[in-house]
Amino acid sequence: MCGVVGYVGKGYCRNYILEGLGRLEYRGYDSSGFACIDPQTKRLAYHRAEGQLINLIHKLEGLPIDGHIGIGHTRWATHGGISEKNAHPQFDCTESIAVVHNGIIENHHHLKTELLAKNHIFLSDTDTEVVAHVCEQFFKESSSINEAILSITQKLSGAYAFVAMFQNQSDQLIAVRKGSPLCIGIGKEQMFVASDPLAFAGFTDTVLFLPDESYALVNESNIQLFDFKGKKIEPTLTTLDIQWSNDGKNGFKHYMLKEIYEQKSGIQATLSHLRSNEKDIWGQLGLTNEYVQNLKVLSIVAAGTSWHAGRIAQFFFEKLCLLPTHVMLASEFRYMPYFAQQNNLSIFISQSGETVDTLECLYLTKSMKAPSLALTNVATSALAREAGGALITHAGREIAVASTKAFSTQLTALFWFAHKMALEKRLISYRQMEHACDDLLIAAEVLENSIEKYFTKISKELAPFYAQFKRFIFLGRNISYPFAMEAALKLKEISYIFSQCYPAGELKHGPIALLDKETPVILFSNLDEQIYQKVLSNAQEVKARGAHLLTFVFEGQEELASLADHTFIIPRVNPLLGPLAMTGLMQFFVYEIADVLGCPIDKPRNLAKSVTVE
Ligand code: F6R
Numbered sequence: 001m002c003g004v005v006g007y008v009g010k011g012y013c014r015n016y017i018l019e020g021l022g023r024l025e026y027r028g029y030d031s032s033g034f035a036c037i038d039p040q041t042k043r044l045a046y047h048r049a050e051g052q053l054i055n056l057i058h059k060l061e062g063l064p065i066d067g068h069i070g071i072g073h074t075r076w077a078t079h080g081g082i083s084e085k086n087a088h089p090q091f092d093c094t095e096s097i098a099v100v101h102n103g104i105i106e107n108h109h110h111l112k113t114e115l116l117a118k119n120h121i122f123l124s125d126t127d128t129e130v131v132a133h134v135c136e137q138f139f140k141e142s143s144s145i146n147e148a149i150l151s152i153t154q155k156l157s158g159a160y161a162f163v164a165m166f167q168n169q170s171d172q173l174i175a176v177r178k179g180s181p182l183c184i185g186i187g188k189e190q191m192f193v194a195s196d197p198l199a200f201a202g203f204t205d206t207v208l209f210l211p212d213e214s215y216a217l218v219n220e221s222n223i224q225l226f227d228f229k230g231k232k233i234e235p236t237l238t239t240l241d242i243q244w245s246n247d248g249k250n251g252f253k254h255y256m257l258k259e260i261y262e263q264k265s266g267i268q269a270t271l272s273h274l275r276s277n278e279k280d281i282w283g284q285l286g287l288t289n290e291y292v293q294n295l296k297v298l299s300i301v302a303a304g305t306s307w308h309a310g311r312i313a314q315f316f317f318e319k320l321c322l323l324p325t326h327v328m329l330a331s332e333f334r335y336m337p338y339f340a341q342q343n344n345l346s347i348f349i350s351q352s353g354e355t356v357d358t359l360e361c362l363y364l365t366k367s368m369k370a371p372s373l374a375l376t377n378v379a380t381s382a383l384a385r386e387a388g389g390a391l392i393t394h395a396g397r398e399i400a401v402a403s404t405k406a407f408s409t410q411l412t413a414l415f416w417f418a419h420k421m422a423l424e425k426r427l428i429s430y431r432q433m434e435h436a437c438d439d440l441l442i443a444a445e446v447l448e449n450s451i452e453k454y455f456t457k458i459s460k461e462l463a464p465f466y467a468q469f470k471r472f473i474f475l476g477r478n479i480s481y482p483f484a485m486e487a488a489l490k491l492k493e494i495s496y497i498f499s500q501c502y503p504a505g506e507l508k509h510g511p512i513a514l515l516d517k518e519t520p521v522i523l524f525s526n527l528d529e530q531i532y533q534k535v536l537s538n539a540q541e542v543k544a545r546g547a548h549l550l551t552f553v554f555e556g557q558e559e560l561a562s563l564a565d566h567t568f569i570i571p572r573v574n575p576l577l578g579p580l581a582m583t584g585l586m587q588f589f590v591y592e593i594a595d596v597l598g599c600p601i602d603k604p605r606n607l608a609k610s611v612t613v614e
Pocket residue numbers: 303304305306307349350351352353354355358401402403404489490493609610611
C-alpha cells in the first residue's frame with residue numbers, strides 16, 4: 001500500500017527519495033509523486049505521474065528539480081480514482097505546503113465542507129488534500145508550529161501518517177503519526193522519513209520509530225518529538241539490522257515462483273532460529289513458565305492468508321496443548337465485544353507486521369492489559385515492536401503480493417510453538433518435541449519435492465486445462481478446510497477466477513446445487529483416517545453429480561485418487577503437517593493457471609502487499 005519517503009539534509013534529495021520509493025514499490029501502488037524545495041528559488045517544485053514509478057522518473061529526467069529537502073509517495077488509491085491530480089504530494093491553496101500521506105482521514109468530507117466555506121480551493125478528490133488545507137488554515141491561525149500541529153491532530157480523525165513540507169521553512173519536515181507507521185532514519189547531517197525503514201536501509205542504520213500519536217519536527221541534524229498533548233518525548237533509537245538487497249527474481253519468471261521455491265529454506269531457517277532461542281523463550285516473549293502452564297485459552301487474530309495459518313494452527317494448539325483456541329479475523333474482531341479472560345494469550349499473526357486491522361486489534365488487547373504475542377516476518381514492524389513479545393519467521397523478504405513463504409513459515413513457527421507450549425504444560429515429552437522438529441523438516445522436503453514431481457504435468461497439461469474454467473469450488477475438512485480456503489484465496493487473487501471454498505461436509509447443505517460440468521471441484525484430503533473416510537463420501541457426492549474432480553491425496557489413499565479426474569499424490573507426513581506438505585504443490589498449481597492466463601502475478605490488480613488502511 002502507499003509508501004511515504006522524505007529527506008532533509010546536506011545531500012540532494014531526489015535520488016534518495018526515488019530510490020526509497022522504488023524499494024517500497026512491492027507494497028502495491030498505482031501512482032507516484034515527488035516534491036522538493038529548489039535551493040535557489042526557494043520555491044516548491046513537483047511532479048506526479050499515474051502508473052509505475054518509472055513514469056515519474058521519466059517525467060523528472062532532464063529537469064533540474066532537486067534540493068536539500070523533499071518528499072515522495074507511492075499511492076494506492078482509496079479516496080478518488082487513479083489519476084495524476086489525485087497522486088501525492090497534495091497541496092494547499094497557494095501550493096506552498098506539500099503533504100504526502102498514508103492512511104484514511106475519516107472526517108475528510110466534513111472538513112472539506114468547512115474549508116470550502118472558508119474559500120479553500122480543492123483540485124483533487126483525495127482526503128490527503130484536506131490535510132494540506134487544514135495545515136494551511138491552522139498555520140495561518142496559530143502563533144507557533146506546535147500549536148498549529150496540535151490543532152491539526154485534534155481536527156483530523158482516522159488513522160494516518162503524513163509528512164508535510166513548507167515553502168517558507170525550507171530546512172524542516174513535519175512528520176505526524178496516528179495509527180499508520182512512520183519512522184525517521186538518522187544519518188550524518190541528513191534525516192530520512194519513511195513509512196518503512198526499508199526505504200533508507202543502507203544509508204543509515206539508526207532509526208526512530210515514531211510512537212503512536214506523536215509528531216516530529218525534523219531538520220538535517222535534529223529531531224524534536226512530541227506527543228499529541230504537546231509534551232516533549234525523549235526519542236528511543238533502534239539499530240536496524242535490515243539490508244537493502246534486491247537480488248531480483250534470480251532467473252524465475254515471477255517473484256511468486258521464486259518465493260514458492262524459497263519455502264524449504266525458509267522453514268529450515270525459521271526452525272533453526274526458534275530452536276536457538278528456545279532456552280529462555282518465555283522470558284523473551286514477556287511471559288513466565290507459570291503463566292504458560294496455567295494458560296486456559298488462546299486467541300489468534302489475523303487477516304487473509306495469515307488468518308488461514310491461524311485457522312490451521314488452531315488444530316495444533318487444541319490437539320497438542322488441549323487449549324480452546326479462538327481464531328478471529330482482525331477486521332471483525334475489532335468491532336466485536338471484547339471479553340476479557342483470565343489465563344488467556346492473544347497471538348497476532350501478520351507477514352508484514354503492519355496490517356492496520358491486526359495492529360488495531362493488538363492495541364485493543366493491550367488496552368485491556370491482556371498479554372499479547374506477535375508472529376511476523378518483519379522484526380522491525382509495528383506489530384513486533386508493540387506486542388508483549390514477538391516470534392519472528394525467517395522467510396526472507398516476500399515481494400510478490402500473494403503470500404507464499406510467509407504462510408509456510410507461519411505454520412512452521414506455530415507448529416513449533418504449540419509443541420513448546422505442550423512441553424511446558426507437560427503434555428508431551430522432550431523427545432516428542434525433537435520429533436516435531438524432524439517432522440517439520442520432512443514436511444519441508446515433501447513441500448518442495450512434490451512440486452518437482454508434478455512440475456511438467458502441471459505446466460504442460462493441467463494448468464492449460466484448468467485455466468479454461470470460469471469458476472472453481474474448493475473443499476476440505478478439518479485441518480484441510482482452512483488450507484482449502486487458502487488455496488481458493490490464492491487462485492482468486494492471482495488469476496481473478498471466481499473460487500469459493502466450503503467445508504466438504506457442508507456441500508449437501510446447499511453448495512451442492514452449484515455442481516455442474518463447468519465448475520471443477522478441488523478437494524484436499526486429510527491424514528486422519530476417520531476424516532479421510534468422510535472426505536471419500538464427499539468426493540463420491542461430487543462425482544455422482546457429474547462434476548469434474550481434482551484431488552490432493554496422501555500416499556495410500558488410492559480410493560480417493562481413483563474417484564478423481566486428476567489427482568496429486570503426496571507422501572505421508574505428521575497428520576498435523578498435511579497442509580504444510582501440500583502447500584508447495586497447491587501454490588504452484590494455481591500459479592501456473594494464472595501464468596497460462598497471462599495475469600500480472602506479482603502485482604495483481606487492486607491488491608497491495610501491505611494493507612495499512614482499514
Ligand atoms: C494473500 C495475502 C493477504 C495477506 C493479508 C494480511 O495472499 O497476502 O491475504 O495475508 O493482507 O497481511 P499480513 O500477513 O501482512 O498481515
